[in-house]
Amino acid sequence: MAKAFDFPGGVHPPQHKTLSNQTPLIQAPLPRRVVLPLAQHIGQPAQPWVKVGDMVKTGQVIASAVGLISADLHASITGEVVAIEERPVPHPSQGMAPCIIIEGDGVTDEWETLSPLDWHQSSRDDLIERLARSGVVGLGGAGFPTQIKARVGEHHVIETLIVNAAECEPYITADDLTLRTYAGDVLEGAELLARLCGAERILVGIEDNKPAAIEALEVALADRRGDLPIELKVIATRYPSGGEKQLIKRLLDREVPSGGLPADIGVLCHNPGTLLAALRAVREGRPLVSRITTLTGEALARPGNVEARLGTSMAELLTFAGLDTTQLSRLIMGGPMMGFELASLDLPLVKATNCLIAASARELPPPTPEQPCIRCGACEAACPVALLPQQLYWFAKAREHDKAELFHLFDCIECGACDYVCPSHIPLVQYYRAAKGAIRAQILETRRAEHARHRFELRQARLEREAQEKAAKRAARAKATSRIAKQSDKNETASGLEDIKTLRIAQAAAKAALRKAEKALARAGESGDGNLEDLEIQLATARENLQAIQARMEAARESAS
């Protein structure tokens, strides 16, 4: 076993992986109908490109990316677009979202592919363009568009590309089976993405509970021809080693800074499924229309891994795997630690569906009522980022959000290790999520209120400036017409001099405020965060204020001289 570094905490929940990793990867039957949600990635939903009644082929673009972080969507079967409407989608919010529904005959599967590219020869821009047009997103569950990650090299120096094959959640074996079946392709996909981001080496991080996948990787490594150094690192099984930050810590002993990204320390992580999809998009011109997913749980007679078309109904897939509905107690998408519960079977498979657990009441019983926290510290011992979960729970429950933030609430990766060990059955992560939500809402609210105040201040400043300019003109006219009268009044001249002194001070202050606003805007523009619009308004307000003071000074000078 390669030398591994350590992160604090971690847990060893029962694995349940043998349930689904005993049979080879198979193709799920071609569905007659697919429901394709427009938002299968983080960022904005894609814009439909087809209308009801259109005939589409497998792989044809049916919706295109909108905005910076978005991805194209492709027809996953051949057939007719029968509806574009709101449908229930698999999401923690249990809500509805716009979807494109395609109906086929269940047999015909005509493809529309892009031209194959040789990634050694093609230009970097062509390859990134290809990833963008193929709808490839992170298939580990996060759904981050891959072409954006490939572009990270433009702002950051990326030195290491990590293939995150740890797959630390219980039950899930999709990456395991992907590697067993396509180890060579996954490695080639890693080389492709390493080239795009400029990484000098590739590390494959995998837990030691996947011996068959490790063997397949070793065979593929022996066979490969590329010259980029690739190292296979087998680490001891411990949840959550598959968390991006945890894996980096274990493989490289480097910590992603709080609030930062792996790219900040020269690392990029990709899931094996993503790498396979990226390679297929380039080498075969095949867009992302299917994914490998684990169907598991005790309510299934034939659990295993299937490659299924996106949009296939989960009910259909689970029936294919021998679902016994009388046994089914909870359906979970993702793993038991971080996944979420689905309210219905009638939902489509999406790009983020790495696992479906059809659990019996015996294996995942309904939650036990929460008992008081006894501060036993089991959660602290389990936390992989060295937080004090019991303290955070306390603050979250008491709505002491400031203190929760001081105790690094936002460093929580919501892995659920603390939840798992808590002897009092406290759903800790739920409390943290609620607190994070409340804090974000509060920040947004303050920002909105600030913004409104700044707009009001801008208006006041503008009115003031206009009034002062008018006054200055009036003073100039008055001076021209009645010079003699002015000179006779010495008191007024004295007070005018006094005015000029205070005005000079005010002018200096206004200039300083203007400089400060300019600096703040420039800084925000560089770093890309902060509310630019609001800062612009503050800058404009500072300008108006300065002009108003200058106008007043002019008026005062006129009247003084």
Next chain:
Amino acid sequence: MKRLAPPRSTGQVMAWVLIATLPGIAALTWHFGWGVLTNVLFAAALGASLEALVLKLRRRSLKPTLQDSSALVTGVLLGASLPPGSSWWLILVGMVAAIIVAKQLYGGLGQNPFNPAMVGYALLLISFPVQMTQWLAPQGLFGPEALSLGDSLMRFLGPTDVDHLDAISGATPLDAFKHKPEAWLASEFWASQPLPQGTSSAWQAVALAWLVGGAMLLYLRIISWHIPVALLGSLGLFATLAYAVDPSQHAGPSFHLLGGAAIFGAFFIATDPVSAATSRKGKLYYAAAIGLLIMLMREFGAYPDGVAFAVLLMNFAVPFIDYYTRPRTLGHARPARGIKVKQLDDREERQ
């Protein structure tokens, strides 16, 4: 997301603690007679009843709280700390202080800043010093002068007959050493055979039995090593230092570790998660300070053993320790210390 059953529930944790007290209680009973059992059983029963009573008054459901057995644990621990064969009213007063005042009035399990059993014990020690220092000489269960089960029950039920008790009561080793004539050197004191036959060895056997239970808790990872090791380590260190400075006036480290409640306190009292420090580093400071305080109280205090007071004093310091021993969160250069109000202001300014 709370789907897999936890490795161990709170009720199970408490049940294991109860099981781990068995060797200690067995050794106590073996050496000090039936009175230990009447103490423990009555205190445990009172623990559950008083908790039920308060829950009833607070209109809370009884089942989930009683199921966690934490009141039983408090009862067993207090019962085991009292002089064997204490009267029912003494135990009642102690348990009322422990369960009602120290625990439920603060909001029940998990909310109490002080260790309930030690609050009960300290209250009794201050209010009833005579009854609290009447430790029986270790006559054992069946020794020639041992109290029979019937006598023990009479003693438990009836008013304490102090004169009669004088005949069978004896000082604890710590007590005897504390009250040795000042002019005596330690060697002279021991040569005078100040304690009835077998007293020291009985106390040592009991301490080792607690150690067995404690080791079990450690092995099961119900407690972490930090508190017992730091507490016994610091007590042993300071005892060694005192002994090294002046062996004629101070007892050695083994006497301090085995002669009183140090081991019981280190594994069963100071480790109470609710009232102890939370972070691992905090636990080290917390327990080391308890060890130092025990030593100071034994050397300079009015009471022969200081475990209860030392634990309670450090309970006061727990919030402070917790704020200043936060671990370094991954991704941060430095561990955060204390509650920094300034940091909050900075954030508001940034927005």
